[in-house]
Amino acid sequence: xxxxxxxxxxxxxxxxxxxxxxxxxxxxxxxxxxxxxxxxxxxxxxxxxxxxxxxxxxxxxxxxxxxxxxxxxxxxxxxxxxxxx
Numbered sequence: 001x002x003x004x005x006x007x008x009x010x011x012x013x014x015x016x017x018x019x020x021x022x023x024x025x026x027x028x029x030x031x032x033x034x035x036x037x038x039x040x041x042x043x044x045x046x047x048x049x050x051x052x053x054x055x056x057x058x059x060x061x062x063x064x065x066x067x068x069x070x071x072x073x074x075x076x077x078x079x080x081x082x083x084x085x
């Protein structure tokens with residue numbers, strides 16, 4: 001389940017970083033906002049890819065190891081039924 005969280009964190013980080021860079025570039029060049037935004041997003045994600053990968057891995061590893069993320073908590077043992085003599 002930790003791998004799934006790593007993928008989710010990776011794509012979310014890429015979307016946020018690329019979206020912010022793209023929005024800023026698009027606002028600076030309204031005539032070519034779509035193309036400028038796409039290029040700025042690609043450039044920003046490419047520049048910070050190691051930080052994105054490392055941060056996503058760290059968040060997924062810590063969240064999974066501690067059981068904080070959904071689906072990563074260990075199963076609780078079933079209580080044994082009391083036997084009456």
